[in-house]
Amino acid sequence: MPLRADASAPKTVRLPRFSRAERWIHRTTAVLMGTCVVTAACLYLPQLAELVGRRELVVRIHEWAGIALPVPVLAGLASRAFRADLGRLNRFGAHDRRWLRAALRRDRRHASRPADKFNAGQKIYAAWIAGASLVMLGTGLLMWFTHLTPLMWRTSATFVHDWLALTIGVVLAGHIGMALADPEARRGLRTGAVDREWAEREHPLWRP
Template sequence: MTSTDGWAGRTAAMMTRLHESRAVTGLRRFTRAETWVHRTLNCLMAVCVFTAACLYFPPLAEIVGRRRLVVTVHEWSGILLPVPILAGLVSRAFRADTGRLGRFFPHDWRWLRALLRTRRRQPEFAGKFNAGQKLFAAFVTGTILVMIGTGLLMWFPRLSPLVWRTGATFVHDWLALLVGVVITGHVWLATKDPEARRGLRTGHVPRWWAREEHPLWRAGTGEERAADETQQH
């Protein structure tokens, strides 16, 4: 009887998950403004990465051709990267999530220590965003600023000395390679979590996913509330 009851319980849990995953709406995770910021930033970043590849890999450059046009598209897509982020600051929800992403709480340090010790994620230490997502957001923000700064030095060579342009080119090129590697890893992790992708696409996630992957967010811990209150004041 115990085995039968256990199997029935697992079956019921699986059916509940399936029902919540197929539901039109679930738990609100992101607003429309936040999904718009993410999609727009993704598109601009994809254009930057693709055009950069066209400029630095000869076989791809030969296929695409029109190098001057590729350079122009690369430059302007890079300059426009901060625009969706700045526009998103109009949204209170976006500002609140920006506050969460920009602050490390004690449970985030526990998440990192557990990851380094076991080589596995520890969802029990995750708020709305886990420590890995916060580090990725910090990396993206810093990268955008550095890439724009070095790119401007390369774009307007007459406004800076040669040594500056040489250093800017070195940093820009190697950081671009690092960006490609990090984004590849980010996409690979995203392919393993369809519910997280759904949250970014529709703004909603199943409640079971929130309970299992971000329990401190669902629990409404004091630290998570503090981030919201900081943004509201």
């Protein structure tokens, strides 16, 4: 005889966190950023360069992926939900400073790390990756259109581009690692909704 679900069992309450537009912006940006990182690795690591070959094609894919990288964010400005979240990411309050102090002390207690919809670490990451992407775009354009700039500019741009690319790779690896450690956060980006208990524990100041 099949078992019936207990009608008295509490149902999981889901809270809307990201709109469909925001999820597509994140996915498209992730694909473009991943393409830039993978093609860069193929261009700079001899082992991968030999394995992949077709250097000219890899260069073109890298260039156009870099050019297209700001497009999802710029197109996303048409979304009211996305603009609202950009505003949240740009606001840094007293609770964010408290979150950072707890993070530096390695204090993992949830009460010590108050957060709104985005915590202080996410805000810093978003600001840093946005600035780094703009610098990469500018230096990449200087390297691409070599006939428009003096040699010193191109040399400096290449130096900044290469070392910043390495830094971005390290930071992205940390970002992905933290995402893998939080299945509910990933579910929120995948489905647009999160568990209420998770939201109250990780983002107690957030009021959907």
